[in-house]
Amino acid sequence: MRKSKVIVHRVFRHKVDRVPEFQSDEDAINQLQQLLTQIKAPILLILDDVWSGSESLLENFKFQISNYKILVTSRTAFPRLSSKYTLKPLNDTDSMTLFRHSAILLDGSSCIPDEDIIQKIVKCCAGFPLALDVIGRSLCGMSAVTWRKRVKDWSSGHSILDSDSSLLGCLKRSLEFSDDEIIRKQEIILKECFLDLGSFPEDKRISLIPLIDMWAELYELDEDDSIANLLELIARNLASLEDVPCSFTRKHASDFASCYSEDFISQHDLLRELAIHQSNLEPVEQRKRLIVDISRNNFPKWWIERNLKPINARLMSISTDEMFSPTWFNIQPLEVEVLVLNFQTKNYAFPDFVRKMNKLRVLIVTNCGFSHAELGNFHLPGSVPCLKRIVLENVSVPSLCKSLEQLRSLEKISLLMCNIGQAFKSIQVSNALPNLVEINIDLCEDIAEFLVDLCDIICLKKLSITNCYKFSVLPQGIGKLVNLEVLRLRACINLLTLPESIRSLHNLTIFDTSYCLKMTWFPEHIGEFFKLEELHMEECLLLSNHLYQQWSNQLPPLFQNLKQLKLVTCDEEMSNLWEPVKEFHTSVKVKVIRSSGLIIRRVGLIFAGTATESTSLYGHNSIY
Incomplete structure (x- = not known):
């Protein structure tokens, strides 16, 4: 708790004339609580630049005092904290303001060159507050020749990190992982995963599919391990989860792995440069x-x-x-x-x-x-x-x-x-x-049907056809894929029905027909999917209405055979049908997706959704 004692000492120094001696770290925390209790006005305690692994430190400052709040700024997300907010890169105006503030001499005088040079430098920083501040301070008081040389170097392909060791040092701290959090092997692999992100082009969204593939072969990570590493990189603000309009839903972090083909991440240009720089040492x-x-x-x-x-x-x-x-x-x-x-x-x-x-x-x-x-x-x-x-x-x-x-x-x-x-x-x-x-x-966008010949690949275990708006036919031959464990037909809005032969897929563990807006038939013999663990059928509007009428407000008895079922995602109306099943299978979780409408918007034609869950969305606190 030595850090706690230092923080308490600073607070006392700010609020009282004479700082008391603290007998122990616990005594320091207790005296701080007494001091804050005596203050009648609302209190905001700001803990700036808190690093990963400091959760216990934050717990020390949580007091049951009215009108008392704590604001934490960090490069890392702390899942246990509520009201998280992620700061986006600065816009051009704010970037210019911060850079000018950092580049002006302490006495207020300015040696800043012409506007064109400033704009080029600010553009290289890409709205990254740390870069704007560090680069600004490094150029403060320098001659116009030095400023122009920096711009010339960056324009000719040199990395901004090559010319500023202070910025490089600050960014490298983001790659320092604590042994207290994760064992050494995991720490090394997590850093390697970050460095691998530099393999993808600048300013481009990165699909999760290639990442999971490369990590499976390079580090022997399964899908869950890869997703966990991605979430850890996102929590540390070393990558960002993209809000992609085509995904229909903005999934909660706990659902991140349920259909990762629809998810993308991105990486700030400077972080990509950091990954490449570290790889090239x-x-x-x-x-x-x-x-x-x-x-x-x-x-x-x-x-x-x-x-x-x-x-x-x-x-x-x-x-x-x-x-x-x-x-x-x-x-x-x-x-x-x-x-x-x-x-x-x-x-x-x-x-x-x-x-x-x-x-x-x-x-x-x-x-x-x-x-x-x-x-x-x-x-x-x-x-x-x-x-x-x-x-x-x-x-x-x-x-x-x-x-x-x-x-x-x-x-x-x-x-x-x-x-x-x-x-x-x-x-x-x-x-x-x-x-x-x-x-x-x-x-x-041009695929209209699943080819019959592909149904002869008997060893196939996973089939995912998503966001293919012309796709309308699943052949009867699909029943031959008897080893299929995962079938996703997500967001195929012109898919009208499923073939009767689908009942032969007895090894299915995940079945997803979410956002198949025109689908009107669902296999009543789904009870024959004895191994089914997840069933996703949210936003199947016509299907929900049809089934509700066809089944007279209750699921067919065969649904009680789904002994392995753990998760069902559906709309509110369909969730009512599942209540009787929950009586037989208490482990089944029915997650209700409440839709706030659909937006048709992709290059040419994209079907995107803005669904929200009954639980709060994942987010995290600020960067820098």
């Missing part, structure tokens, strides 16, 4: 991850020089811009297990050195352009023997199908915002992908 041959940003065709010097020297990184990320032409210098990436390719061109060819990645297990391809990209040389990843997971975003899939036949080791494929067309009709999918256990299809 070692020599190229010793780095665990290689993160390369290529502007036009300006390859880094080490790339050109390492033509025949092996690269030992386990993760390699290559980002190219719209001016890049596919002329690759050769390298030897023999140890790469995760390859992340980010590009902006309409046509993109895989580099020849991919064929050398015999240890490659995860391939993540993201087109950051505005239209679906055509991929060339896709046969190269097909020649890799260990490739288990592929994530394709904003690409055209049909041209890849011939190459898919080579991916016999593939276990999971995720198609995000892709053009699927007739992609899988030209190959015998069950023969081409005999080990496939998971398919994710999200925001693929």
